[in-house]
Amino acid sequence: MLVQQIINGLTLGSVYALIALGYTMVYGIIKLINFAHGEIYMIGAYAGIVSMGLLTLLGVPPSLLPVSILVSFLAAGVVSAAYGVTVERLAYRPLRQAPRLSPLISAVGVSIFLQNFVMLSQGAGDLVFPITFPLEGISFLGARITTLQIFILAASVLLMAALTMFINRTRMGTAMRATSQDRVMAGLVGINVDRVIAVTFAIGSLLAAVAGVLVGVYYGLVNFSIGYVAGLKAFTAAVLGGIGSVPGAMLGGVLLGLLEALGAAYISSEYKDAFAFLVLIAVLIFRPQGLMGSADGSGEKV
Amino acid sequence: MRRGGKIPSTWFLWGGWVALLTLPFVGAASAVQIALAVGLGGIALHAARRVPLDSLASGIRQTASSGWSIAGRHAALLLGAGLLAMLTLPLHANNYVIDVATTTLIYVILALGLNLVVGQTGLLHLGYVAFYGIGAYTYALLSTGVHASFWIGLPAAMLAAALFGLVLGFPVLRLRGDYLAIVTLGFGEVTRLVLRNWDEVTNGPNGILGIARPSLGGWVLDTPASFYYLVLVLALLALFAMRRIFQSRIGRAWVAIREDELAARTVGIDVARYKLLAFALGAAVAGLGGSVFAAKMTFVSPESFTFFESVIILCMVVLGGMGSLPGVVLGAAVITILPELLRGVSDYRMLIFGAAMVLLMVFRPQGLIGSRSLAYEFRRPRRR
Secondary structure: OHHHHHHHHHHHHHHHHHHHHHHHHHHHHHOOOOOOHHHHHHHHHHHHHHHHHHHHHOOOOHHHHHHHHHHHHHHHHHHHHHHHHHHHHHHHHHHOOOOOOHHHHHHHHHHHHHHHHHHHHHOOOOEEOOOOOOOOEEEEOOEEEEHHHHHHHHHHHHHHHHHHHHHHHOHHHHHHHHHHHOHHHHHHOOOOHHHHHHHHHHHHHHHHHHHHHHHHHHHOEEOOOHHHHHHHHHHHHHHHHOOOOHHHHHHHHHHHHHHHHHHHHHOOOOOHHHHHHHHHHHHHHHOOOOOOOOOOOHHHOO | OOOOOOOHHHHHHHHHHHHHHHHHHHOHHHHHHHHHHHHHHHHHHHHHHHOOHHHHHHHHHHHHHHHHHHHHHOHHHHHHHHHHHHHHHHHHOOHHHHHHHHHHHHHHHHHHHHHHHHHHOOOOOOOOHHHHHHHHHHHHHHHHHHOOOHHHHHHHHHHHHHHHHHHHHOOOOOOOHHHHHHHHHHHHHHHHHHHHHOHHHHOHHHOEEOOOOOEEOOEEOOOHHHHHHHHHHHHHHHHHHHHHHHHOHHHHHHHHHHHOHHHHHHOOOOHHHHHHHHHHHHHHHHHHHHHHHHHHHOEEOHHHHOHHHHHHHHHHHHHHOOOOHHHHHHHHHHHHHHHHHHHHHHHHHHHHHHHHHHHHHHHOOOOOOOOHHHOOOOOOOOOO
């Protein structure tokens, strides 16, 4: 029972972590709570459904499941990244020098717009993911872990490792770190700050899209309103880990998933959403910079 | 006016891009239409710009500013006219209009309360709806449980909300900026979850039915018009109280905290006390709004108090112009009335609403009526 809940929690948590990374990266660089990020995740899930539907229409046989899944990940990632970059360009970039709360309101506007756009074009009802994942699993310490769960965990770990490599090893990653430390200074030493920000949005959106497809396959359903709750949870995870910190978002996401699964199983399933927030409040009161946020107050700058 | 579209082909590039983006969702035919609409619309804009738009714009600006100064000189007159219009509204409007006006006034009350916390004191609060809900449920429970009248329920709701405001205020005194935002957000969500799951008291997701309408003496305010007048009086009272308190020592202390907390502390302002006061008073105003809302609907359920509602109230405050009382009233009016006006395009109204919010912020980031004194803070250091 306990092991089973931990496995479920880890699965859920790794998805939260993928979404949380988008929040934390954007926050780290432009200090914006990107409220539309949940919608980007939802867009990714829909793009995944659409591309899987297309593949089925084209007559790709079910035996090619891995290929079609890979293709829909790619499609979803590209579509979401395009949306993320466009949203940044149209709704956030003009507001970089504006009062602090203005981009927040703009983000809420984007969120309302995208939700309604998908609702109008794809309908308000649930859409069913056209593929089914083989459900056999392996037994592990008396619990069952399905192939899908293994797949989700592996995909998340792989992506997070790739992201860490990207941030720490590449030129663009270095530019991103520089920009998040001091945007003016980064500009002075010749970093194209606009491009760095665009890339940040693209990567964050791509990760969210992958999370969207993973969750879509996991639950088998998507709806235009899924972005809201997922966004809220992922944002919580990002703050829990220390917003602006990439390892923090990963840790926060996994912790949040575990908390929810264990809380729902052992305390009360009705209040499972409340645990996440109560723990968050407690963490922030005793450690305001989050679990892995820097303590030098840089996280506390308004 | 500043960005993009130097040459018409740029617009077609944008059109093509938007078409590509929407293609997976709307299909090829609609995507082509969207591309053409963006391209042609952009070119129309471009052509319109050939018309000496700048002089036109400056003309409008001049007219507007002279209008403002006239309005400033005759503020009393204008205020009187506005008041007269609001007082006589039920005489010539139908029930639908009166109902929208009543809802607008409830949001004015809520936005005024949130403005006290966010606009005046500078504390980013994302769980404001919790106090609204606590106020509404307080009156709902008092009314259905012990048949308390509205005139007992109203102060009780304000008191309960204020108490919870203090409960939230104490632990978050140390937090600033976005951390405060997320803790208040969490508080709002926890409150909603408690309302939804504490079946014995709140009747869970089904909510509470049969809340009594207010009465004056023996006269029950059950017509839309009479209720409208009640809310109007309460909103005006709230507005008046805000004006007075902002001009008082307390209001100035809040501004000092907003502008620079350290400096405020240095000149001897008890920061913790004034922050708690802001939380409690803001919550009390939300409680007032909540009890009025419960009395209007005669029904409350947890679904009225979602995070989205908090965000919408925050939008009213920011859209109108933070810290400016006329701005907050205007913001509440715009955000409540705009979706109603868009009912003609029912399916698309929230789509347009979202786009309008983005456009408004992009072209007027300081809000419709930005407060002068606020021009300074909340601004990050300029790049370049």
